Amino acid sequence: MPSLQALPRSFYDRDPVIVAEELLGMHLVCREESLERIGRIVEVEAYLGPHDKAAHSARGRTRRTEVMFGPPGHAYIYVIYGMHCCLNVVTEKEGNASAILIRALEPIQNLDGRGSGPGLVCRSLHLNRSWNGHDLVSDDLFIAEPDARDAIRIIRRPRIGVDYAGSWAKRLLRFYIAENEWVSRR
DNA sequence: TCATTGATGGTCT
């Protein structure tokens, strides 16, 4: 069994667009009660910060968005439409409030059901709001570079479900792996 | 294949 090494905090402390593209193909690992769940990240969206009208942090620092404003390398998990959780990764220095939404996973190990769609990412990993703010530079929830990373082709598209954000809705901030069957809404 | 809708809750005004 190869030992999976959590990516260092410096990985997250960079331009969110760069982090988003490099996250594609990485392995997301969640260990709970000796069960290890692993999914390959195949689809992400970048949210750039308070100036990005589509980002939660655009409405200022609140109880809900507190984690986004914090230091990089932490998990921002929120509930949407009452029944779904979405997993984000905080990027850049404390105060920038940028983050990457993990939209889809390709099952590698112990995933429950499909990992396709931002709500199902959390469901398949058994993540809930108690993980909000969790440090990803840890050994129970983290992202690691797999031993063999296939060459991938990245597709850039506008983000989903953010039509209210004016010109920001048109920006190509959604990234996914070309021709991957686990990507949502191809 | 596309459009509609129900389930469901936290956050902000």
Place this chain on the structure above:
DNA sequence: GACCATCAATGAG
């Protein structure tokens, strides 16, 4: 009380 970074099931074409 309105608004959502949703999903699955349904029914019409």
